[in-house]
Amino acid sequence: MSKKADDIITIVHGSGGALMEDLIKELFINKFSKKQALNGVPLDAMDDGSTIKVHNNEVVITIDSHTVEPIFFPGGDIGTLAISGAVNDVAVMGARPVAILDAVIVEEGFSKDKLREIIKSMDDTAKEVPVAIISGDFKVMPRGKLDRVVITTTGVGIVESGKVILDSGAKPGDKIIVSGHIGEHGVALLSARAGLGFETEIKSDVAPIWDVVEAAINTGDIHAMKDPTRGGLIQALSEIAEKSKVSLFIDEDEIPIRESVIAACEMLGIEPLELINEGCAVIIVKDDDAEEVLSAIKKTKHGKYAKRIGEVKSENPGKVFMRTSIGSTRLLDKPVGEPLPRIC
DSSP states (O other), X not given: OOOOGGGSOOGGGGXXXXXXXXXXXXXXXXXXXXXXXXTOOOGGGXXXXXXXXXXXXXXXXXXXXXXXXXXXXXXXXXXXXXXXXXXXXXXXXXXXXXXXXXXXXXXXXXXXXXXXXXXXXXXXXXXXXXXXXXXXXXXXXXXXXXXXXXXXXXXXXXEEXXXXXXXXXXXTTOXXXXXXXXXXHHHHHHHHHHTOOOSSOXXXXXXXXXXXXXXXXXXXXXXXXXXXXXXXXXXXXXXXXXXXXXXXXXXXXXXXXXXXXXXXXXXXXXXXXXXXXXXXXXXEEOGGGHHHHHHHHHTSTTOTTOEEEEEEESSSTTOEEEEOTTSOEEEOOOOSSOSSSSOO
């Protein structure tokens, strides 16, 4: 007897967007009995991580598995991605990254030289923050039971109690800042995977962005923050709008995106606003602080292309709108899933 279509896990269920969100709520959020520890941010907040309160601080903890294909790509590799992902998830909750734990699983027959290269990338990325890699696990799977290598990283950060930044904190009147160019990681992965050659090489933006976040939180009142990974900019904005019960309006002409990425997306029929990013943040900042925060971000290594792209409003809560270059306004629907599988 065949199973119904809705009983089967598809690749789209792991690609961010509405289908993944629904699956997580159905199979995990609604099934786990205890979802909060020591009065911290709970599992069902569905933020970038959760927290545990310890005295006057909160420990922010995140976890992510990395299955990217190819494992080496323009601008980085799975090692760069694994450390950057952990650092960035901790950072966008307002916490200073202090430690990372990793689990590395490789397929039997995998090259030691390639593994050394990946481990070096992990170390180089951690030193840039800087953050310590304090514990880990290593396993080998039989040949054919795993596609080369998978890395899981847990990020640990510290923030003063009451200063955790959540997706639900955006307020009407706030301004929206994006800290760098969008769409580059997705296009870089696709071009490497398919062997596509573009006139200008597009490299992944993968990077640890604690420098950007630190500059922002030290300069102004940050109400919400998110790294626009799976599902891209639209997914990140949609989550903030829904959880904060506000609407977000962005200006198409203000979104930082390279012409080469636009051209590649047009050729491939992909919406750049839905493409994954691995080295930028969406930052929702109090109106009065926006210009000063933007100026501070632009002085950092990973924030020099930052731009203010819109504002937060009260009407139509939970929705994201874009004012287009031709003067119209259109609703941006939350993506069903990331158009590219295995991009992180």
